[in-house]
Amino acid sequence: GQNIDQPTEMTATEGAIVQINCTYQTSGFNGLFWYQQHAGEAPTFLSYNVLDGLEEKGRFSSFLSRSKGYSYLLLKELQMKDSASYLCAVRYSLGGFKTIFGAGTRLFVKA
Amino acid sequence: GAGVSQSPRYKVAKRGQDVALRCDPISGHVSLFWYQQALGQGPEFLTYFQNEAQLDKSGLPSDRFFAERPEGSVSTLKIQRTQQEDSAVYLCASSLANSGLGFTDTQYFGPGTRLTVL
Numbered sequence: 206g207q208n209i210d211q212p213t214e215m216t217a218t219e220g221a222i223v224q225i226n227c228t229y230q231t232s233g234f235n236g237l238f239w240y241q242q243h244a245g246e247a248p249t250f251l252s253y254n255v256l257d258g259l260e261e262k263g264r265f266s267s268f269l270s271r272s273k274g275y276s277y278l279l280l281k282e283l284q285m286k287d288s289a290s291y292l293c294a295v296r297y298s299l300g301g302f303k304t305i306f307g308a309g310t311r312l313f314v315k316a
Numbered sequence: 317g318a319g320v321s322q323s324p325r326y327k328v329a330k331r332g333q334d335v336a337l338r339c340d341p342i343s344g345h346v347s348l349f350w351y352q353q354a355l356g357q358g359p360e361f362l363t364y365f366q367n368e369a370q371l372d373k374s375g376l377p378s379d380r381f382f383a384e385r386p387e388g389s390v391s392t393l394k395i396q397r398t399q400q401e402d403s404a405v406y407l408c409a410s411s412l413a414n415s416g417l418g419f420t421d422t423q424y425f426g427p428g429t430r431l432t433v434l
Binding site: 209235236238240246247248249250253292294296298301302303304305306307308309 | 320349351357358360361364371372407414415416421423424425426427428
């Protein structure tokens with residue numbers, strides 16, 4: 206079956222760096238996405254990885270290791286507005302392409 | 317519009333009532349997805365359209381749930397005889413494609429409809 210694991214909650218300090226991990230087990234892996242979701246709002250797209258390595262986009266970076274079924278989202282220079290849930294999502298091929306989402310990691314940024 | 321829109325944003329229904337939730341995808345997006353999100357959980361797949369064709373409805377929890385996209389644009393998710401366990405946020409997402417070819421498959425979400433069944 207398909208499965209995604211990520212920590213339930215994390216707390217970090219404003220200005221610091223935080224790494225949110227995601228591990229997955231899927232057949233037919235076809236890409237990994239990270240989304241940010243503020244409470245009561247829609248998930249918004251942050252990053253996409255399909256090849257191994259690091260993708261950097263401003264304060265946010267995402268890493269993928271397909272052989273280990275592992276990804277992380279790195280947030281630098283944390284700001285209070287970064288307090289949100291971060292969803293790891295994996296696209297896979299199984300008679301068509303489907304995307305499954307992890308339960309999300311709630312990040313609390315404190316002053 | 318610039319993004320995915322959904323209406324209503326909030327819906328309160330009495331148990332047994334039928335509800336209809338609307339989704340307007342981003343113009344030109346071929347693929348449309350419906351998800352159900354319970355509090356503190358990630359979105360759970362319900363169904364998927366490519367243009368007007370419903371290619372996957374494996375996530376619909378029961379035959380009380382029905383979705384359509386008759387002209388390949390706006391979609392409606394209908395829930396008949398609502399039950400308390402149907403209370404959740406229903407998210408709609410659209411993408412340019414769903415072909416496994418990279419960024420074109422990125423899904424963009426609407427704000428969701430929060431359904432409360434009393």
